[in-house]
Amino acid sequence: MLQIKNLHASVEGKEILKGINLEVKAGEVHAIMGPNGSGKSTLSSVIAGKEEFDVTEGQVILQGEDLEDVSPEERSHKGIFLSFQYPVEIPGVSVTNFMKTAINEGRKARGLEDMPAKDMLKLIREKSEMLEIDRKFLSRSLNQGFSGGEKKRNEIFQMAMLEPKLAILDETDSGLDIDALRIVANGVNKLKSKDNAVILITHYQRLLDYIVPDFVHVLHNGKIVKSGGKELALELEEKGYDWIKNEAVV
Amino acid sequence: MAYTEEELKKELETKEYEYGFYTDIESDTFPIGLNEDIVRAISKKKNEPEWMTDWRIEAYRVWEKMEEPEWANVHYTKPDFQAISYYSAPKKNDPNKSLDDVDPELLEMYKKLGISVDEQKKLQNVAVDIVVDSVSVATTFKKTLGEKGIIFMPISEAIQEHPELVKKYMGSIVPTTDNFYAALNSAVFTDGSFCYIPKGVRCPMELSTYFRINQAGTGQFERTLVIADEGSYVSYLEGCTAPSRDENQLHAAVVELIALDDAEIKYSTVQNWFPGNKEGKGGVYNFVTKRALCEKNAKVSWTQVETGSAVTWKYPSCILKGDNSIGEFYSIAVTNNYQQADTGTKMIHLGKNTRSTIISKGISAGKSQNSYRGLVQINSRADNARNFSQCDSLLMGNECGAHTFPYIEAKNKTAQIEHEATTSKIGEDQIFYCNQRGIPTEKAIALIVNGFSKEVLNKLPMEFAVEAQKLLEISLEGSVG
Numbered sequence A: 001m002l003q004i005k006n007l008h009a010s011v012e013g014k015e016i017l018k019g020i021n022l023e024v025k026a027g028e029v030h031a032i033m034g035p036n037g038s039g040k041s042t043l044s045s046v047i048a049g050k051e052e053f054d055v056t057e058g059q060v061i062l063q064g065e066d067l068e069d070v071s072p073e074e075r076s077h078k079g080i081f082l083s084f085q086y087p088v089e090i091p092g093v094s095v096t097n098f099m100k101t102a103i104n105e106g107r108k109a110r111g112l113e114d115m116p117a118k119d120m121l122k123l124i125r126e127k128s129e130m131l132e133i134d135r136k137f138l139s140r141s142l143n144q145g146f147s148g149g150e151k152k153r154n155e156i157f158q159m160a161m162l163e164p165k166l167a168i169l170d171e172t173d174s175g176l177d178i179d180a181l182r183i184v185a186n187g188v189n190k191l192k193s194k195d196n197a198v199i200l201i202t203h204y205q206r207l208l209d210y211i212v213p214d215f216v217h218v219l220h221n222g223k224i225v226k227s228g229g230k231e232l233a234l235e236l237e238e239k240g241y242d243w244i245k246n247e248a249v250v
Numbered sequence B: 001m002a003y004t005e006e007e008l009k010k011e012l013e014t015k016e017y018e019y020g021f022y023t024d025i026e027s028d029t030f031p032i033g034l035n036e037d038i039v040r041a042i043s044k045k046k047n048e049p050e051w052m053t054d055w056r057i058e059a060y061r062v063w064e065k066m067e068e069p070e071w072a073n074v075h076y077t078k079p080d081f082q083a084i085s086y087y088s089a090p091k092k093n094d095p096n097k098s099l100d101d102v103d104p105e106l107l108e109m110y111k112k113l114g115i116s117v118d119e120q121k122k123l124q125n126v127a128v129d130i131v132v133d134s135v136s137v138a139t140t141f142k143k144t145l146g147e148k149g150i151i152f153m154p155i156s157e158a159i160q161e162h163p164e165l166v167k168k169y170m171g172s173i174v175p176t177t178d179n180f181y182a183a184l185n186s187a188v189f190t191d192g193s194f195c196y197i198p199k200g201v202r203c204p205m206e207l208s209t210y211f212r213i214n215q216a217g218t219g220q221f222e223r224t225l226v227i228a229d230e231g232s233y234v235s236y237l238e239g240c241t242a243p244s245r246d247e248n249q250l251h252a253a254v255v256e257l258i259a260l261d262d263a264e265i266k267y268s269t270v271q272n273w274f275p276g277n278k279e280g281k282g283g284v285y286n287f288v289t290k291r292a293l294c295e296k297n298a299k300v301s302w303t304q305v306e307t308g309s310a311v312t313w314k315y316p317s318c319i320l321k322g323d324n325s326i327g328e329f330y331s332i333a334v335t336n337n338y339q340q341a342d343t344g345t346k347m348i349h350l351g352k353n354t355r356s357t358i359i360s361k362g363i364s365a366g367k368s369q370n371s372y373r374g375l376v377q378i379n380s381r382a383d384n385a386r387n388f389s390q391c392d393s394l395l396m397g398n399e400c401g402a403h404t405f406p407y408i409e410a411k412n413k414t415a416q417i418e419h420e421a422t423t424s425k426i427g428e429d430q431i432f433y434c435n436q437r438g439i440p441t442e443k444a445i446a447l448i449v450n451g452f453s454k455e456v457l458n459k460l461p462m463e464f465a466v467e468a469q470k471l472l473e474i475s476l477e478g479s480v481g
């Protein structure tokens, strides 16, 4: 599904990703953990194609295709979805209108007509029920005045609507209360299949109790310094990052 | 393509003007220049009664002594009033026209403008009057309206057929002496629309006028007069376009609305005069005076979407004379490239319990300057007057400007006045967010701009709202489609 090879990226001349290697296969769940400022969100932005970051070396390959010259919207059309750590507000644009536009742009890219209103409504109903989202919520301006948790749930709603091949969830768990975490995690689990893949960026084990990762990676100072199975997350929860940082130095 | 500020700017610069065609219709055009003889000649051409000619001459004499106003936040080379032709009319225009008689070239032009004067509009329930250069060339639905006693016709015809109404109301809200451009308009206006809704009648369809400057070297000076008699209601729409030309063309209109007791007038404008090219060459100078009088319990709403013109100077206002009367102003002004707009409103509260609402949305891109200028005046007799004003500016790029000049004069202690203002910028993060969801940059900008303008777009009649939304997209996006 996704291959990242020796990826270096910098912003304003400052190198943030310093040689990342990662392979994610269809059907897998990968968790990426690591201290604040280690480059997790930067990595997700670079995968999604944010041009603010210069890729100075290495490659991001999606289903065999090098994404170097592929625009963010095309990456989206190819199935990459990013649940933002800090979703932005778009005043006056309702969640529904935004999703309608997003879905129809995706269809346009695939040479399809706009989705009939009837189907769109059905899809919205189905996905909002799955995530226990009040329909009134969908007529509000996108992310404007949403609570932290509402924003995150809305990100997963969008993911459910777009059914991506590769979903990157950047700290989707932070801000969610206990019930919301369960609902959102169940939603993600329902969307999971052998044909798609998920990258979870998180600081906490509790999300991984619900969405069990096949692999856990630790990002530190722009590099993956340790990878392991789901036990690694438990170990980190217990011991923190220092021992890994030290290991990395050695 | 995701992007940086630089690319965003480039994207915005590629805007093209869709209505920039010129239609080759034979026309009857006056030589350039302005003097009393020209004013008389216009009046004669229109076969006007003497009182009208005198009225024009008086206005001309006033205008001659006036100076062009300079207080607006706009900079341009002053038009040479002696280099303009003050009358131009498509030749094959028969005063007793039916659509079949209209020059086929003209009909072709309407098609390009996206206005159909026939069946389609019938379905949409809109009666249209079309003014090309100096004259009205087609008015539809006269009969249907006539059955309700509604008069909707070119002002030149109204002067002939309803002199008592014209005499009584023309200049009563915007006197000839009001300002430089109003005086000029009073002297040389050539056509425009006239509309009268009788007592208690609810106009069953939207009334609409479409203005078009076609000829080179001409100005357009139209005059609109809408009278809503007691307890009546009318919704009126106005659209404008012009060919792309290197020269600056002058448009100086006067619109007067009279809402008698318990009447309501909704007046909507989609102004899309040629804005000039991306180097700032050419474009229409749009100097317009629009004012409404509200008698007791009357209500007037001005809604405008201003995307065109090189320079716009326009303040649709309400005189809230009657107790409990209501004035509203909803505006979207878009400027791009080198466009300049200085627009806003005046709400003059004279009666008790009068209320006014002002919602202004300014969108600036390129190197343009966009100013809101508004006056809320509460007079000493106006007990319990209320005003709410909101002025929002949206900026794209770093080279444009947004300014607000809100003036408040309250002479009554019971007044309640609220003013809110915000300035925001379309951020790269917003665009990236949209891109990430598969929405290309152009579409993302359109989405964000439409969201920003929503409160005002919602005030437009349905059919117009779609058109206006499209226009916003065209004004700010690269492609015309």
Ligand SMILES: Nc1ncnc2c1ncn2[C@@H]1O[C@H](COP(=O)(O)OP(=O)(O)OP(=O)(O)O)[C@@H](O)[C@H]1O
Residues within 6 Å of the ligand: A011, A012, A016, A034, A035, A036, A037, A038, A039, A040, A041, A042, A043, A052, A085
């Ligand atoms: N646009 C930018 N300009 C300058 N520095 C940046 C920019 N974006 C990110 N950085 C820096 O890059 C480093 C990595 O940031 P990133 O957001 O990827 O961290 P993170 O691992 O997601 O952290 P957290 O766990 O706090 O979310 C930080 O030091 C951050 O300050």
Ligand SMILES: [Mg+2]
Residues within 6 Å of the ligand: A040, A041, A042, A085, A170
């Ligand atoms: Mg982060």
